[in-house]
Amino acid sequence: MTTPQITQLKISGMSCASCVGRAEAALKAVPGVTEASVNFATETAQITHTRPINALTNALSDAGYPAISKQTTLKVGGMNCASCVAKIEKALKADPAVVDAQVNLATETAVVTFIDGATDPQKLANLSEAVGYPARVADGVPDTPANHTNANETHALTRATILAAVLALPVFILEMGGHMIPAFHHWVHATIGTQSSHLVQFALTSVILAGPGRVFYVKGIPSLMRGSPDMNALVALGTGAAYLFSVTATFAPQILPQGSANVYFEAASVIVVLILLGRVMEARAKGRTGAAIRKLVGLQPKTARVEQDGNFFDRPIADIAVGDILQIRPGERVPVDAEVLDGNSYVDESMITGEPVPVGKASSDQVVGGTVNGTGALRVRATRVGADTVLAQVIHMVEQAQGAKLPIQGLVDQITARFVPVVIAVALLTIAVWLVFGPEPTLPMAMVAGVSVLIIACPCAMGLATPTSIMVGTGRAAELGVLFRKGDALQQLQQVKVVALDKTGTLTQGRPELAGVKTVNDFDRDDVLRLAAAVESRSEHPIASAITRAGPSDLPNITGFESLTGLGVQAIVERQKLLIGSARLMEQNNIAVMQELMAEANQRAAEGATPLFVAIDGQAAAMLAVADPIKPGTVQALERLHEMGLTLAMVTGDNARTAQALAGNLGIDHVTAEVLPDGKLSAINALRDTFGSVAFVGDGINDAPALAAADIGIAIGTGTDVAIETADVVLMSGDLRGVVNAVEISRRTMRNIKQNLGWAFGYNILLIPVAAGVLYPFSGHLLSPALAAGAMALSSVFVVSNALRLRRVRASLPDTPQGHSTQTVTS
Known part of the structure; x- marks a missing residue:
């Protein structure tokens, strides 16, 4: 019989005392719940139960009182490969209070979502510790001490590598020197003797394995005993097999088959050196992947x-x-x-x-x-x-984006979780095949082939392929003013087929400005503008504000101001009566508008501006054109998006005539105008049905529903907090050239990830059979375990180095006539 346990959950959604009864009833209806008590004041539920916690949380959600979940970040040590990631995630997810757990090899972190009250961050850290990976609760933004810690670890690893190399060099020379230079072999035999040479190699290799190489055994053997072997287990098995066989050949050669008493001390020692060297190079490269975060942290001064x-x-x-x-x-x-x-x-x-x-x-x-x-x-x-x-x-x-796990990583995780056990099985099969079918001496050759398979397999490269590219790509994007708020946006953005844009505040400045003045009947331009600005200074309309801003700072006094709803305004200025408004206002006051003014007004209207007429003392004086100016860089950005193969659409609440005029000027392919915020949702869905995946770019509160409904929401950073919180990507400037950067970085990062995964999987698919000896019938040679170790180490370095190429993505920002700059991504 299952022992009852007591769990306390934080719950939400309770607004009155009657909610308590409904929540308690929902919990008590769950089979296995013997007692449930809900406290309205503390918003907690205490349950005695024998069922899994998710049964309780599901019941609360169905009743409308979902349990509150929290998220914590753990700093995890001791991870070396993708199989480590799989083990830690499995251990964390085994806790029924854990909703989700994502472990990142590159950042050495675990982001865990858990039910508040059912567990706590320290207990989660203990779960990681229990499977052999020490963890601590992260204490916020990375700082200088943390960087020093990473640097110290790299220095310690470097010292261990140097020591191992110094000790391994005599071993390598004594054994391999004799194979490569027969005269040297005869000299060793004639001076110190073969047995003495083996004893020296034994002593030095023992020190290497017990010292610098000890880490592989301390971590690998326990993981093997737990039934979840990792990369360390592969190295421990490979070097241990080579070492033990060599020890037997040195001290008890009689128990081995005739002619098979060879020593492989150099293989065990060189493997340790090369893998340690690979980890040093990998650690240094991984250190550079976090450069963007460190640069951002370093921007804040220490004092004020x-x-x-x-x-x-x-x-x-x-x-x-x-x-x-x-x-x-x-x-x-x-x-x-x-x-x-x-x-x-x-x-x-x-x-x-x-x-x-x-x-x-x-x-x-x-x-x-x-x-x-x-x-x-x-x-x-x-x-x-x-x-x-x-x-x-x-x-x-940036930290959230760097720690995210993209959808593409799911397949990788499934493969790497089974990878190391499969490699061990392949190594055992290789040994068995060589023992049965191999030429004499079968045992040493079987051992060489088996050790090579164990050593050459590289889950490290698989585990690093995705997270290192994400770290570098999102970090570089942040330096260019593009923030990926949600990690999966990095993958989804490169799949977008259509970019939909809001008009006001996104394509345009969002503030009307005076775009032109045309005078007739010998009226002076500056004088007309001065008088019109004085009249409009009394109005609160945005168009009036544009005219006032365009006028001089010293405006004359006015009297008799009157707003004529839907038509315009009128007032007395310097004993002159001014009418400012539409053509209908002029017509109602029997003011003849000259043909040249009407032609100019129609031209401006076709371009998306709003024309206004000015009459002074009953005579037409001027036409004022007011327009919301296009943002600097918008034209270049839209042209580049077209070049990238994307369809452009405008979704706006403005009138259709103005929207169509602007779209024609900017080369926008599809226009949906005169829509309310909920109408933008329908427009997004229609675009998705027609073109495919949609990215929506907006800046206002009214854009929030569309930002949420689109496959990718891109918020202008100069917009409202509501829009920014709803978006997947945030452009820190108000410049649409940031959209080009976002799409380009997304595409390049995903291309980089595919290159890394192609290398990591292709490497293993091609070289594991080579290590097993498939080429032996054609070449007569087996792959040396030392060479296998070198190839394995270099594969991880290749993946990280390839990801670091994303740091070279740079923004080309030549000045524009507006005093701003053009921003496109080049490399």
Whole structure:
């Protein structure tokens, strides 16, 4: 009979005391639950039960009171290959309180989602420890001490490799020198003697295996005993077999078949050296994959100058609070997110936006922590500190993306979970075949072939193929101002067939500007604009604001202002009556609009602008064209997306005439206009049915449903928080050239992953048979275990080095006439 256990769960969705009864009833209805008590105040449920926890959580979800899940990140040590990943994930998922567990070999982390209250992060760390992989709960953003720890581990591994190489060199010379140079063999035999040579090799190899090579046995043998062998087990079996056979041949040759008492000390020692060397190279390469995170972390200054009683004092960043007044001197980094109170300067925000052109800052402007102040001094008020700053959120997003497991990784995990046991089985089969069918001396040749199979197999390369590319790709993307908030977006974005874009704030600036003025009847342009700006300064309409901004700062007084709903406005300025509005307003007031003004107005309207007419004292004076200007770089971005084979669509709530005019100018293929937010959902679904996978780019609250409904939602970073939280990808600048970067990096990263996987699987498919001896009938030679070790080590180095090529993806940002820059990805 199963022993009852008591579990406490955090639950959500309770709004009143009656919810308690319904939640308790749902729990008590689960077979095996003997007692259930729900506390409304603490929002917890305590259950005595004999059923798995998921039966309880399913019952609560069905009742509308889902259990709260939390996520934690564990730093895991001791992982060497993909089979380690599979073992840790299996151990974590065996806990019924764990919803999901994703282990990343490249970042050496485990991201675990678990039911809050049913377990805790430390218990999860203990589960990893129990299967041989020490783990600790990660304490947030990586910092300098952590980097020092990784560096120390690399140095220790390097020292062990050097020691092993120094000890292995005499072994290699004594044994292989005799095979390669017969005269040297005769010299050894004549001087120290063959037996003495074997004894020297035995002593040195024993020190190597007990010292630098001890790690393979300490980790490999226990994993073998648990029935879940890893890469260390393969090395331990291979080197151990070579060593024990050689020891037997040295001290008890009589028990071996005649002619088979050969020693392979050099194979055992050189294998250890080469695999350790491979791990050193791999560790150094993996260290470079996290360069983007370290660079971001290093952007935040350690101290800030805080104003207190009229004086400024240096204070640690951790002590800065919202509302503190800070001084930022020329050339300094901005310590935290803040609002400018006094001063004027230009700030380099390239670390956030990817744009190299400094941005002017004055009173009331916002500055971002980590950006670099120019030549001016600024006095600012802290608005966001600590984990709330833009920089901290960027780091968190990048970490989440780097730790993600793409859908393509699922197949890899299934294969690697069975890989090492299969390799051991193949090695045993190889030995058996050689013993039965091999030429004399069969035993040494069978051992060489079996050891070579064990050594050459490389689950390390398989395990590193995907996560290293993700780390480098998402890190480089962040440096270019593209944040992948969700890891699977990296894979899905390269599959997109159509890019749908919102209009206002995405394709355009989102703020109308005066686009043109045409005067008639000898009216002066500047004078008309001055009078019109004075009248429109009384209106709150966005079009009126555009005209006011275009006028001079010193405006005349007006009287008799009146807003004419749907038509325009009128007022008296400097004893002149002004009418500003539509052609219908002019017609109602019997003002003749000249043909040349109407022709200009129609042309502007066809281009997507809004034409307004100005009449002064009953006489037509001018036509003002107001338009929402296209963002710098939009044209180049859309052209590049077309070149990449993507279909472009516009989904907007604006009127169809304006949308069609803009789409015609920009070369957009498909337009859906005059739709409400819920209508955008239908538009996204229609595009998906017609073209395939859809990416939607937007910036406003009204875009959030479409961002969520699209296969990939891309939010403009200058937009609303709601849009950013809903999106899969965030462009830190408001520039659509970031979409080009996002798609290009997605494609290149996935291509890189496929190259890595092709190498990792192809390597094993081709070389395991070679190691087993399939070429022996044709060449008369078996693959040396030492050469097998070298090939195995190089395969992992190849995968990581190939992923590091993504670091060379660079942004080409020539200046544009608008003072901004063009951003496309090249390499």
